[in-house]
Amino acid sequence: MNNNLVQYIFSIADNSLILGQRLGELCGHGPSLETDIAMTNISLDLFGQVRSYYQYAAKLIGDDATEDTIAFLRKERDYKNVLLVEQPNRDFAYSIGRQFLFDVYHLLLLQELQNSSDATLSAIAKKSIKEVSYHTRFSSDWIRRLGDGTEESHNRIQTALNDLWVFTEELFHQTNAEKAMVSEGIGVDVSQLKEAFYKKVNTILEESTLQTPNIEYFQKGGKQGIHSEHMGYILTELQYMQRTYPNMTW
Amino acid sequence: MKNWPLWEVFIRSKNGLEHRHCGSLHASDATMALENARDVYTRRMEGVSIWVVPSAQITASNPEDSAELFEPAKDKAYRHPTFYELPDELKHM
Numbered sequence: 433m434n435n436n437l438v439q440y441i442f443s444i445a446d447n448s449l450i451l452g453q454r455l456g457e458l459c460g461h462g463p464s465l466e467t468d469i470a471m472t473n474i475s476l477d478l479f480g481q482v483r484s485y486y487q488y489a490a491k492l493i494g495d496d497a498t499e500d501t502i503a504f505l506r507k508e509r510d511y512k513n514v515l516l517v518e519q520p521n522r523d524f525a526y527s528i529g530r531q532f533l534f535d536v537y538h539l540l541l542l543q544e545l546q547n548s549s550d551a552t553l554s555a556i557a558k559k560s561i562k563e564v565s566y567h568t569r570f571s572s573d574w575i576r577r578l579g580d581g582t583e584e585s586h587n588r589i590q591t592a593l594n595d596l597w598v599f600t601e602e603l604f605h606q607t608n609a610e611k612a613m614v615s616e617g618i619g620v621d622v623s624q625l626k627e628a629f630y631k632k633v634n635t636i637l638e639e640s641t642l643q644t645p646n647i648e649y650f651q652k653g654g655k656q657g658i659h660s661e662h663m664g665y666i667l668t669e670l671q672y673m674q675r676t677y678p679n680m681t682w
Numbered sequence: 683m684k685n686w687p688l689w690e691v692f693i694r695s696k697n698g699l700e701h702r703h704c705g706s707l708h709a710s711d712a713t714m715a716l717e718n719a720r721d722v723y724t725r726r727m728e729g730v731s732i733w734v735v736p737s738a739q740i741t742a743s744n745p746e747d748s749a750e751l752f753e754p755a756k757d758k759a760y761r762h763p764t765f766y767e768l769p770d771e772l773k774h775m
Contacts, residue, residue, distance in 0.1 A: 464686075466707055466718035473721050570717060577710070 438489050439512065439609035440619055441553075442502075443655055444541070445485035446513035449503060450663075451534060452478035453670050454521060463524050470570060471527065477563040484556045504674035508667055509657035512607075516599035518654070518662045522592070525578055525585070529592035532571035536632050537603045539564050540625045549617040572636050579640025586641065593637070594645045601650035603629070688737040689715040691722075693729035701733050709734075 455475035462468025486499035493502075516534060521527045542564055545557035578589035604626040606614070613619025634644050653659065673680060686708040692701035704723050709715035715734040724732065743751060755761070 464708060466709065466722055469725070470718070470721040473725060573713070573717065577714075 434492060436609045436612040437550075437618065438492050439607070440613040441485050441489045441492075442510075443512040443607065443610065444545075445482050445489070446511045447517050447534070447538075448478040448485075449482045449670075450511070450513045450666060451517040451530075452476075452482065453666055454517065454519075454530075455527070457521060458527065467524070471531075474531070474567050474570070477560075477567070481556065481560045481563070484559070488552050488556075500674065504671050508659060508663055511654075511659070511663070511667070512657060513654050513659075514599065514602050515651055515654040515660050516596065516603065518660055518666060519596060519599065520662055523588060525588035525592040526596070528571055528574045528578065529589060529596050531567070532575050532636075533593075533596060533600060533633065535564060535568040535571045537625065537629055539568050540628055540632075541620055541622065544620040544625070548619070553618065575636055575642070576640045579637070579642040589640075590642055593642065597645035597647055598649070598651045600629075602652035602655060605652050605655060607655050686710050689719075689734045690737050690740060691715075691719045692733040692735070693719075693723055694731040694733075695729055697730060701731065704728070706737060 452475045455471050455478070458468060459472045459475075460468065462471055482503070483499055486502045489502055490497040490499055516530060519526065519530050539561070542557045542561045546554055546561065548554045548557065575589065578585040580586070604622050606621070606623055610619050610622065614621045637644050654663075687710075688706055689709055689712075690706050691704055693704045694701045707715065707718050707722055709718050712734060716732055719732045719734055723729070
């Protein structure tokens with residue numbers, strides 16, 4: 433088994449799993465029927481992508497691994513998602529801010545992953561790119577509406593972005609597994625996406641009359657499995673059914 | 683969001699078919715109405731094209747006038763083109 437490849441797949445797929453779970457929390461709780469459905473649609477798109485990645489990883493791991501054991505039965509440290517996606521839905525502005533920052537990154541990543549020498553990863557990227565293009569459109573639109581909306585909405589989205597900004601640098605931090613995959617032509621060198629990411633984000637923030645946060649210190653750790661305190665709560669909810677009723681199916 | 687106006691949504695299910703009214707939703711402007719319509723009404727591949735129209739732009743007949751508007755047509759069966767003799771070769775009329 434190519435452990436670096438498995439870890440690399442986790443580092444991509446776990447982002448979508450945890451963000452999908454966060455968005456799923458909004459089901460029935462969105463600010464309006466229309467935005468509620470929009471956010472949970474995005475959640476389901478992400479889960480669909482996750483399944484393709486985990487099915488591939490399960491094949492590589494062999495033994496009794498399945499997409500479900502990977503999704504539901506790993507320990508916290510084995511999840512390799514970035515800290516950004518575990519951040520809670522404090523209000524609609526936080527959910528949109530988190531979504532926007534992740535979508536811009538996600539689209540850049542998939543555009544490069546299409547060229548992977550790994551045929552499966554390339555195929556998943558090609559299939560996901562249409563969905564993620566729409567996610568980016570949806571979240572960018574909402575950044576503009578909130579930023580250039582009322583004083584209240586402007587302040588809320590600015591506060592959310594200020595708080596979430598500390599998690600942006602981690603997106604471009606390379607783990608050892610990623611470096612190994614880049615050298616084999618399979619992985620994407622995320623450090624190369626950084627400039628395009630901040631450029632795109634800054635352009636939209638400017639259009640939205642929002643300030644780009646300016647900070648010196650950035651937080652990271654999720655990609656190494658060192659998560660924020662939120663992660664335990666997310667996994668408790670995510671894993672509850674499989675842990676309580678092992679091997680249950682719907 | 684309480685102030686968002688209402689929009690009527692029309693979906694074309696296939697190329698060549700007409701847009702049909704499928705429901706309504708709230709949105710602050712036309713762009714958002716289109717995106718909301720996409721999310722609310724086309725999640726199960728219901729359509730290939732969407733129209734949205736501000737509900738306020740639709741002038742509707744008054745239900746109280748139904749008697750004078752529609753009932754006079756009831757006993758005028760001769761207005762249906764069903765009395766023509768059609769050649770057998772002509773199908774799907």
